[in-house]
Amino acid sequence: MKNNIASRNRTAKIGQSVMFGSTLFALVALVALLLNVVNRSFGNVIVRREMEASAFSPTPLDQLSRDDLAALVKRIADSDDYEGLTRGAYRRMDLEKPFAERSKDDIIGIINERLIKEEVVTSFTMWQTVFDQAGMNAELAKLNKSLKVGSPEGRIEFRSWINSRFFTQTMGSVAENSGIRVAILGSLAVIALTMLLALPIGIGAAIYLEEYAVKSRLNDLIQTNITNLAGVPSIIYGMLGLFVFVRALESFTSGAMFGITDSNGRTVLSAGLTMSLLVLPIIIINAQEAIRAVPNSLRQASYGIGATKWETIRDHIMPAALPGIMTGTILAMSRAMGETAPMVVIGASTFIVSDPTGPFSKFTTLPIQIYTWTAQPDEQFRNIAAAAILVLLVTLLSLNMIAILLRNRFSK
Numbered sequence: 001m002k003n004n005i006a007s008r009n010r011t012a013k014i015g016q017s018v019m020f021g022s023t024l025f026a027l028v029a030l031v032a033l034l035l036n037v038v039n040r041s042f043g044n045v046i047v048r049r050e051m052e053a054s055a056f057s058p059t060p061l062d063q064l065s066r067d068d069l070a071a072l073v074k075r076i077a078d079s080d081d082y083e084g085l086t087r088g089a090y091r092r093m094d095l096e097k098p099f100a101e102r103s104k105d106d107i108i109g110i111i112n113e114r115l116i117k118e119e120v121v122t123s124f125t126m127w128q129t130v131f132d133q134a135g136m137n138a139e140l141a142k143l144n145k146s147l148k149v150g151s152p153e154g155r156i157e158f159r160s161w162i163n164s165r166f167f168t169q170t171m172g173s174v175a176e177n178s179g180i181r182v183a184i185l186g187s188l189a190v191i192a193l194t195m196l197l198a199l200p201i202g203i204g205a206a207i208y209l210e211e212y213a214v215k216s217r218l219n220d221l222i223q224t225n226i227t228n229l230a231g232v233p234s235i236i237y238g239m240l241g242l243f244v245f246v247r248a249l250e251s252f253t254s255g256a257m258f259g260i261t262d263s264n265g266r267t268v269l270s271a272g273l274t275m276s277l278l279v280l281p282i283i284i285i286n287a288q289e290a291i292r293a294v295p296n297s298l299r300q301a302s303y304g305i306g307a308t309k310w311e312t313i314r315d316h317i318m319p320a321a322l323p324g325i326m327t328g329t330i331l332a333m334s335r336a337m338g339e340t341a342p343m344v345v346i347g348a349s350t351f352i353v354s355d356p357t358g359p360f361s362k363f364t365t366l367p368i369q370i371y372t373w374t375a376q377p378d379e380q381f382r383n384i385a386a387a388a389i390l391v392l393l394v395t396l397l398s399l400n401m402i403a404i405l406l407r408n409r410f411s412k
Helices: 002-041 066-079 087-096 104-116 126-131 133-146 164-168 181-212 217-229 234-248 268-292 296-304 309-338 341-346 366-374 379-411
Strands: 042-048 119-123 155-160
Touching: 002 042, 002 126, 002 379, 042 126, 042 133, 066 087, 066 104, 104 164, 119 133, 119 379, 126 133, 133 155, 164 181, 164 379, 181 217, 181 268, 181 309, 181 366, 181 379, 217 268, 234 268, 234 341, 268 309, 268 341, 296 309, 309 379, 341 366, 366 379
Parallel strands: none
Antiparallel strands: 042 119, 042 155
């Protein structure tokens, strides 16, 4: 007996060590990931400008109001003194979107792009910024030595790639003028539509399978298929969405049957329907487990006071199962938020500058934006990709936190 107990204790210690080691490895990997992303999102850069803002504005641009900036742009265009911002260019931009409706960051972006023409020559990671000052100075000296006499020299500046303009700008051909506004709005629109479609169907299916379905081969087959569908690769759902929603139902998903003529099947609606299919098995399985965990005595007590089956489900089982259902919803939302493969297959735009205005709009998402930027040869695009990853993580954690707070409230 003593030998048996000693053997069991040794086995338990080995299992405990394995679990502790696995947890420690996961934490180390997570910290390494976050440090790598943060290392790319902040750091010094070497910049060159063809013109300083003081040449046409005695007041720093960020201290001017939106109206003052709009007036400054018009005054510069009327003077015809600068090739980058002529009267014709001003009229074209004003026709695209009147300057009276543009934000302050948008106008500053136009001034930077057309007049100041700031160029990030080299970017450094946070590690290099803190520990390699000599290397950065050598790079700056090398750049200034290669410039022609009289050309504006480069300078070292600290750059946070996550700033206010990063959230308000659209995609651009230059990294420092690119932003994630369209991608964030697209991701939120797809997630909202996905949850709107998948939640009622998933919870309804779970209620039927647990409370109404009788034991039969058909119901066993349905249950087996739902379990198997939870493990299907996401790209398969993307191919299904492409064939069914983008092509077969194009007149519906493009809005053609409702009189919309400037769209095709690659819309927010198609993405929402596809992602709904992807997360539906997860929601159903977790909702079933939550309903199954409700004590049977609660059902019997409800029936004992004369409640019908539906009243028992509505007033007793669902409130008790709601925290578990919310947990499944959090998992489903997290998976849908980070999916890239289905979005690529159904045709999410890799370059789009217009915000989604409805279910029939073209769209892009944050994972697609990150994927696009990491494929660019310019090193600065990898910096803003890292910044976008941080935004995606914070957005995902924020949505999860809201769902957890709701779950805890329902638990009480």
